[in-house]
Amino acid sequence: MVENIDRFLVAEGPDGALAGCVTYQVWPEIGDPLKATVELQSVAVRETCRRKGIGSMLVKGALARVRVLEPADVTVLTLTPDFFATLGFREIPKTRIMHKLYTGCINCTKHTDPFTCPERAMALEMPKG
Numbered sequence: 001m002v003e004n005i006d007r008f009l010v011a012e013g014p015d016g017a018l019a020g021c022v023t024y025q026v027w028p029e030i031g032d033p034l035k036a037t038v039e040l041q042s043v044a045v046r047e048t049c050r051r052k053g054i055g056s057m058l059v060k061g062a063l064a065r066v067r068v069l070e071p072a073d074v075t076v077l078t079l080t081p082d083f084f085a086t087l088g089f090r091e092i093p094k095t096r097i098m099h100k101l102y103t104g105c106i107n108c109t110k111h112t113d114p115f116t117c118p119e120r121a122m123a124l125e126m127p128k129g
């Protein structure tokens with residue numbers, strides 16, 4: 001937790017409880033190491049707080065946070081591609097994120113093969129400069 005907590009953004013609900021969160025991981029091993037790919041992770045909004053723009057706000061907050069790293073793109077593996085499509089993400093072949101598949105998906109307990117896993121890979125191209 002201590003190693004990862006500083007990359008978490010959280011949204012607080014009106015009751016003061018956690019309404020949602022997002023975090024990210026930098027992957028210099030994917031694409032140009034000087035324009036490292038950033039992956040969004042743990043994008044989640046509490047069920048009772050959904051469809052109020054909180055998920056979009058969190059993703060936009062994470063994008064603003066990682067912009068200083070000048071990534072070529074921001075990727076995500078997701079079961080809700082339609083949500084990410086509203087934010088400009090487009091589907092990409094999973095072969096573009098092989099390092100993630102080898103180091104992350106390899107530990108998955110739900111699916112034996114990342115290519116048959118229902119999660120879709122998506123990317124948002126980030127503006128240069």
Ligand SMILES: CC(C)(COP(=O)(O)OP(=O)(O)OC[C@H]1O[C@@H](n2cnc3c(N)ncnc32)[C@H](O)[C@@H]1OP(=O)(O)O)[C@@H](O)C(=O)NCCC(=O)NCCS
Binds near residue numbers: 041051052056083
């Ligand atoms: C996906 C998730 C984060 C969206 O959070 P949210 O706060 O409800 O999203 P927003 O209110 O910002 O949605 C913005 C738009 O995205 C689209 N959208 C949101 N959730 C969607 C869903 N489940 N399916 C399809 N489109 C969706 C809609 O167009 C929505 O606009 P609308 O409400 O005006 O129709 C939330 O449903 C969730 O936590 N799901 C479970 C975990 C998950 O799937 N996380 C993503 C995997 S990385």
